[in-house]
Amino acid sequence: MPGLILGIDVCDDYTQISLFDRESCDAQAVGLKEKEENEEKFLIPTMVCKKKGEAGWLIGEEAYRAALFGEGSMVDKLVKLVERDGTATIEGTMYTAAEMLGTFLDQILDIPKKRTGCEQIDSLVFTIREASVKVMDALMEIAEKLGMEREKVHVLNHTEAFLFFVLSQKADIWTHQVCAFDLVDHGLHYYEMSVIRGRKPQVAEAAHEALEEGFSLELLETPAGEKLADRILTACASRMLSKKVVSTVFLTGKGFENPRWPEEFLHLVCQKRRVFGGQNLFSRGAAFVAFDYMQQNTAYPFICICEGRIRSQVSMEVQYEGRKRQLILAPAGSSWYETRASVTLALDGTDSVDFQVTPLGGTSPSRYSIPLDEFPKRPPKAAKVEVILAFTGERGMTVRVIDKGFGEMYPSSGKMIRKDFYI
Amino acid sequence: MSGLIYCREPEVREPYYAKETGISLYSAEELSYYIVNYVLLLPEDFIGERLYRFLGHELGLAELEGKLRHFMAQDADLYQGLLLLVNELRYYGDEELLQFRDRLDELRNSSPQELLKQRGDFFLDVRQYGNAIHTYDQILRSSPRDEVFAAWIWHNRGLACVQLMLYEEAMDCFVRAWRVLSLDSIAKEIFVLYWMEPELLTLPEEVRASVSGENQYRWKEELTAFSKNAAYMGKAEEIAQAFSKDVIRRREAVGALIREWKQEYREMAG
Numbered sequence: 001m002p003g004l005i006l007g008i009d010v011c012d013d014y015t016q017i018s019l020f021d022r023e024s025c026d027a028q029a030v031g032l033k034e035k036e037e038n039e040e041k042f043l044i045p046t047m048v049c050k051k052k053g054e055a056g057w058l059i060g061e062e063a064y065r066a067a068l069f070g071e072g073s074m075v076d077k078l079v080k081l082v083e084r085d086g087t088a089t090i091e092g093t094m095y096t097a098a099e100m101l102g103t104f105l106d107q108i109l110d111i112p113k114k115r116t117g118c119e120q121i122d123s124l125v126f127t128i129r130e131a132s133v134k135v136m137d138a139l140m141e142i143a144e145k146l147g148m149e150r151e152k153v154h155v156l157n158h159t160e161a162f163l164f165f166v167l168s169q170k171a172d173i174w175t176h177q178v179c180a181f182d183l184v185d186h187g188l189h190y191y192e193m194s195v196i197r198g199r200k201p202q203v204a205e206a207a208h209e210a211l212e213e214g215f216s217l218e219l220l221e222t223p224a225g226e227k228l229a230d231r232i233l234t235a236c237a238s239r240m241l242s243k244k245v246v247s248t249v250f251l252t253g254k255g256f257e258n259p260r261w262p263e264e265f266l267h268l269v270c271q272k273r274r275v276f277g278g279q280n281l282f283s284r285g286a287a288f289v290a291f292d293y294m295q296q297n298t299a300y301p302f303i304c305i306c307e308g309r310i311r312s313q314v315s316m317e318v319q320y321e322g323r324k325r326q327l328i329l330a331p332a333g334s335s336w337y338e339t340r341a342s343v344t345l346a347l348d349g350t351d352s353v354d355f356q357v358t359p360l361g362g363t364s365p366s367r368y369s370i371p372l373d374e375f376p377k378r379p380p381k382a383a384k385v386e387v388i389l390a391f392t393g394e395r396g397m398t399v400r401v402i403d404k405g406f407g408e409m410y411p412s413s414g415k416m417i418r419k420d421f422y423i
Numbered sequence: 424m425s426g427l428i429y430c431r432e433p434e435v436r437e438p439y440y441a442k443e444t445g446i447s448l449y450s451a452e453e454l455s456y457y458i459v460n461y462v463l464l465l466p467e468d469f470i471g472e473r474l475y476r477f478l479g480h481e482l483g484l485a486e487l488e489g490k491l492r493h494f495m496a497q498d499a500d501l502y503q504g505l506l507l508l509v510n511e512l513r514y515y516g517d518e519e520l521l522q523f524r525d526r527l528d529e530l531r532n533s534s535p536q537e538l539l540k541q542r543g544d545f546f547l548d549v550r551q552y553g554n555a556i557h558t559y560d561q562i563l564r565s566s567p568r569d570e571v572f573a574a575w576i577w578h579n580r581g582l583a584c585v586q587l588m589l590y591e592e593a594m595d596c597f598v599r600a601w602r603v604l605s606l607d608s609i610a611k612e613i614f615v616l617y618w619m620e621p622e623l624l625t626l627p628e629e630v631r632a633s634v635s636g637e638n639q640y641r642w643k644e645e646l647t648a649f650s651k652n653a654a655y656m657g658k659a660e661e662i663a664q665a666f667s668k669d670v671i672r673r674r675e676a677v678g679a680l681i682r683e684w685k686q687e688y689r690e691m692a693g
Contacts, residue, residue: 320429321513327429346428346452346514353427381456381514384430407453408446 003122004112005294007286009161010105010128010139012079013185014043014254018283019112020291027287029280030112032060042279043254047076048104050090059107075100079128082138102142109146123294125154125286127161129189130208131308136337154293154338158182158282159306162191163206164292165285166248167300173274176247179240180281181233181269183255187214188233190240195302203333203360206306211236217255226262229255233265241269251277303333305360310336310394312359312423316387318345329389332360336391343387344404347372349380353387353401357423370419375403382406397421428452428514439477451482455514458505459523462530463542470495470504487511502527536562540576552583553692559583574603581612587692590620598627610634611642618646658684 005020007027018027031042041061049063050056051072058066067074073090075081081088081097088095113119126139136155143153156164166178174195182189193206213232219225241249249269256262256277269275292299305311314330329341345353351372358365375383384404391397398420405412430452438447441457443464448454454477458465470491479488490511495504506527510520530538543558559580567573581596594616601609610630617626653659665676 316427318427318429319516322516324426325429344430346430348426348428350426381428381452382460384452406456407449409453409457 001118001120003120004116004118005123005287005290006109006112006121007125007127007161007283007288007290008105008108009158009280009283009286010046010079010101010126011184012046012077012129015046015104015108016042016044016280016283017108017112018280018287019116020287022291025291027280027284027291029283030115032111044108045076046078046104047074048078048100049074052091057103057107059104078104079135083132083134085134098138098142101138102145105139105142106146121148121152123152123290124148125156125290125293127156127158127282127286129158131155131157131337133337152293154289154335156286156289156335157208157308158189159191159206159208160304160308160335161282161285161289162208162250163193163204163285163304163306164289164300165281166193166250167195167204167302168285168288173248176245178248178250179244179246180250180252181237181256182281183214183217183233183251183253185217185254187211188236188255189214189253190236192240192244192246193306199303202302204300204302204304206304208307209240211240220255230262230264233262234268237265237268246273248274248276250281251275252279252281254279303331303360305333308335308337308394309333310339310391312357314389314397314423315356315358316354317356319348326356329355329387330391330397332358336394336396339389339391341387341389345385345387346381346406347378347383347385353385353399355399357397357421366423368421368423370399370401370417372401372417374415374417376410376413378406378410382410392420395423397423435481437477437481439474439481448477451484451512452514454482455509455512458509459515459519461545462505462526463538463545465501465505467501470501470508500531502531536565536567536572540572540579543576544579547579547583550586550687550691552586555583556580556587570603574600578604578609585616590616590623594624598630601630605633607634607638611638614639614642615646618643 002022005022007018007020009016009018017030019030020027029042032044033041044060045064047059047063049058049066049072051058051066054072057063058072063072063074066072073088075088075090075095078097078101080086082101084097086097088097088100109121124143126143128135128139139155140150140153144150162180166174174193177192177194180191182191188211190209190211191206193204196203196205213236215229215232219229251269257279266275310330310332313328313332315326315328318325318327320327327343329343330339353370353372355368355370356365357368372385375385383406386402386404388400388402389397398418401417401419403413403415430450435449438449439454440447441461443466444461446457446461448457475488475492478491479485487508491504491508494507499507506520506524509515509523515523530541533541539558539562543555543562546552546555546558559576562576563573563580567576577596578600581593581600584590584593584596594613597609597613597616601613610633613626613630614634617624655663661680662677665680666673668676
């Protein structure tokens with residue numbers, strides 16, 4: 001039996017799960033069925049509660065309910081807590097935010113496992129609102145602790161998940177610009193993407209903006225508040241969509257659970273555009289990517305440019321089998337968090353390692369050089385170096401050059417040169 | 424063509440052990456480099472079963488292994504096989520391959536004694552002085568007929584002896600070379616050696632008489648200047664750097680230096 005392919009959207013307020021179905025090649029939301037209730041809830045509050053005097057933890061609505069009745073101590077906003085290296089002391093024991101998020105995700109992963117009867121996960125992609133190294137590292141470590149192999153787990157931000165979600169739809173959805181409004185308790189987020197045609201490979205570009213007009217969803221609890229919220233949203237949409245050719249608009253987030261309420265807003269966005277509403281946009285995007293990671297050839301032959309992705313190609317000129325070639329270490333559009341290259345090179349009469357950084361869009365490449373003065377002098381072709389390239393952000397590149405020597409003829413000095421670049 | 428060469432570098436479980444030098448080779452690049460730079464030391468049976476296995480099993484170059492086997496089965500000699508191998512490994516460019524081919528032609532046309540001299544000179548270059556002396560002795564035992572050739576062997580043997588601090592033997596070698604070649608450069612080496620160890624060595628009168636007082640003075644000045652600078656160069660500098668560290672690091676640094684020098688001396692002495 002093949003394993004599960006999952007996309008999980010982990011936000012501070014709610015977590016959503018999407019399960020990719022190999023047969024229909026589509027991703028469907030999987031929710032939590034509460035005891036004594038038949039309704040499946042797809043928005044699972046990201047919170048845990050440790051019941052008093054018991055070892056077990058509750059998650060989601062159950063956690064909230066238990067805390068409300070004073071049966072235990074609840075901890076919410078787990079993502080933010082991880083980012084702040086936060087802790088919580090419950091019944092005299094201190095738990096780190098990562099431990100509690102791990103407990104939460106362990107139970108979240110059990111939901112699709114129980115539903116399908118399959119214990120194995122073949123590919124898992126988490127999506128979080130914004131790329132944060134601490135949260136990404138924590139998610140990777142949690143997945144590893146839960147028994148998953150590191151290479152089967154990936155993390156995307158919401159902009160990336162939105163981009164891949166849209167690209168997974170029929171092409172007529174993204175003939176022009178595609179936008180999304182994500183209305184959540186802590187704000188209003190706007191996403192847009194477009195495919196720049198005429199280039200090979202095609203470039204898919206996406207952007208995200210946290211709009212200042214965000215409001216608390218409590219506002220929607222009264223008719224007057226609803227009207228005010230409608231006016232705010234209409235003003236935002238009017239500003240964001242003006243002078244743009246937008247073919248499709250997606251509405252997502254807890255705030256759009258009832259698609260009827262923002263009348264004026266809907267009237268505006270529905271003009272000559274297709275409008276879709278749903279709660280699992282980001283988790284479905286993540287599930288599509290989770291499936292794509294398992295394929296030998298990607299179904300997305302695009303250079304994807306958005307936050308979390310490198311906007312330039314990093315390469316170096318090398319000789320291979322007697323010919324000069326351009327060795328690509330980091331292609332434009334790759335995720336900075338996951339991009340890591342390591343190559344072994346022999347030095348042939350050169351005392352530096354040179355790179356070329358070519359921005360997307362055809363502007364002239366910049367050259368960067370790392371002098372190897374600290375390494376012992378050796379005859380041409382009698383020294384090898386290992387070049388390790390990694391990123392600390394979309395524009396922060398770190399290169400380490402390690403003296404590998406040349407076998408027993410010229411043993412390694414063990415020296416390493418590290419240089420950081422802003423590209 | 425200078426620059427960076429991309430290395431394939433597959434994981435080698437068992438390196439190729441070159442018994443003539445005691446060096447283990449771990450990659451195709453090392454094998455190429457070794458062949459080109461240590462060609463003088465390669466034995467006749469270098470291309471054999473062990474090398475085929477290394478190419479096919481360890482480096483994953485089964486096609487090249489087959490090609491080389493087939494080529495050698497057609498009565499190709501060692502040098503032809505080496506050229507094919509280096510060419511196929513593609514670590515060297517066209518120009519370097521041409522130079523290597525010329526070098527192999529030169530070796531093919533050399534007499535056994537000339538080959539041995541080149542081997543001795545190679546050992547001298549790579550600071551394996553014990554092996555150099557052993558190789559020069561092999562030539563001298565065969566009593567070469569060419570007097571000038573033999574004199575150069577004595578001279579180079581002397582250079583190797585100096586490095587191993589065998590000063591009396593070195594003086595004997597230099598004097599034998601000087602008697603045939605009568606070169607000022609060799610006379611200078613004799614004088615310098617004598618000035619380094621005046622209590623141990625004797626300067627032959629015939630050499631002293633052949634050099635003008637002016638030259639002797641100039642050489643002495645050069646030696647004095649060099650000796651002064653030597654206190655701030657090479658090994659003296661290394662030890663000075665080690666002693667400039669704090670107590671704990673100094674002990675570590677001096678220990679590491681001594682270990683390194685011991686190893687270096689063992690390799691030099693062969």
